[in-house]
Structure formats: structure tokens, C-alpha cells
Amino acid sequence: MTRSTSLIALARQFLAFFGVGIAAAVVHYGLLVGLVEGGGLAPVPATLAGYVAGGILSYVLNRRHTYASDRPHREATWRFALVAFVGFLLTWGFMHLFTVVLAAPYLPAQIVTTGIVMLWSFLAHRMWTFA
Numbered sequence: 639m640t641r642s643t644s645l646i647a648l649a650r651q652f653l654a655f656f657g658v659g660i661a662a663a664v665v666h667y668g669l670l671v672g673l674v675e676g677g678g679l680a681p682v683p684a685t686l687a688g689y690v691a692g693g694i695l696s697y698v699l700n701r702r703h704t705y706a707s708d709r710p711h712r713e714a715t716w717r718f719a720l721v722a723f724v725g726f727l728l729t730w731g732f733m734h735l736f737t738v739v740l741a742a743p744y745l746p747a748q749i750v751t752t753g754i755v756m757l758w759s760f761l762a763h764r765m766w767t768f769a
Contacts, residue, residue: 651704651705651764652760654703654704655700655704655760655763656756657703658695658696658699658700658703658704659696659756661695661696661699662692662693662695662696662699663692663752665688665691665692665695666685666688666689666691666692666752667688667745667748668688669684669687669688669691669692670684670685670687670688670744670748671745673687673688674744681733681737681744681747681748682730682733682734682737682738685729685733685744685748685751686726686729686730689725689726689729690726693722693725693726696722696759697715697718697722700718700763700768701714701718701768704763704768705763705764705767705768707767707768709767709768709769714767714768717766717767717768718763718767721758721759721762721763721766721767722759724758724762725755725758725759728751728754728755728758729751729755732747732750732751732754732755733747733748733751736750736751
């Protein structure tokens with residue numbers, strides 16, 4: 639595979655990951671906003687609930703569409719869960735920093751946090767979970 643071919647393949651894979659991320663983000667943000675605005679929950683626990691819900695959808699779609707992995711579920715699931723757990727901790731840490739320590743509004747804070755965690759997740763899943 640040439641360098642340009644591998645860059646194109648990487649770009650396509652990242653675009654698929656990004657598309658799956660949009661679907662997972664709709665679930666995540668929908669639950670976040672619903673729990674904060676409708677349920678009166680604080681942003682940090684609300685975003686963690688959204689993260690878990692979006693993560694379940696993300697596993698199913700990424701396994702099938704982004705990485706086209708044939709790694710058995712018994713291997714891929716625990717690997718995905720470990721990467722997701724690190725993402726969960728990153729989400730907690732950044733959202734706590736932004737919304738509690740810095741008193742930033744929760745939606746802009748979540749957008750920045752999503753970008754950071756998305757980069758971590760893409761690289762970890764590509765290099766380890768579904769490799």
C-alpha cells in the first residue's frame with residue numbers, strides 16, 4: 639500500500655468514526671441536556687450518563703462500520719470497555735475542571751471535552767481495540 643493510499647484509507651476510517659461519533663453524540667448530548675434541563679441533575683453526572691449511553695451505540699456501530707473488525711466480541715468488548723473507561727475518566731476530569739472549577743457553561747465545556755475524548759478514542763480503538 640502506498641503512502642497516499644494509506645492516508646486515504648485513514649481519512650475514510652476517521653470519517654466513518656466521526657459519523658458514528660455524531661450518532662453517539664446525539665444520544666450523549668440528548669441525555670445530558672434532558673437530565674440537566676429537565677431532571678435538574680448537575681452537568682458532570684448527567685454527561686457521564688450520556689457518555690455511557692452513547693458508548694453502547696458507539697461500540698456497535700464502530701465495530702461494524704468503522705473498523706470492520708473480525709476480532710471476537712469476547713476480546714473486542716473488554717478492550718472497548720477499557721478504552722471507554724479511560725474516556726469516561728477523561729470526560730469526568732475535563733467536565734469537572736470546566737464546569738465546577740472554572741464555572742464554564744456546560745454545553746461549550748462538553749463540546750471541548752468531546753473533541754479531546756474523540757481523538758483519544760479514535761487512536762486507541764484503531765491501534766488496539768479493533769486492530
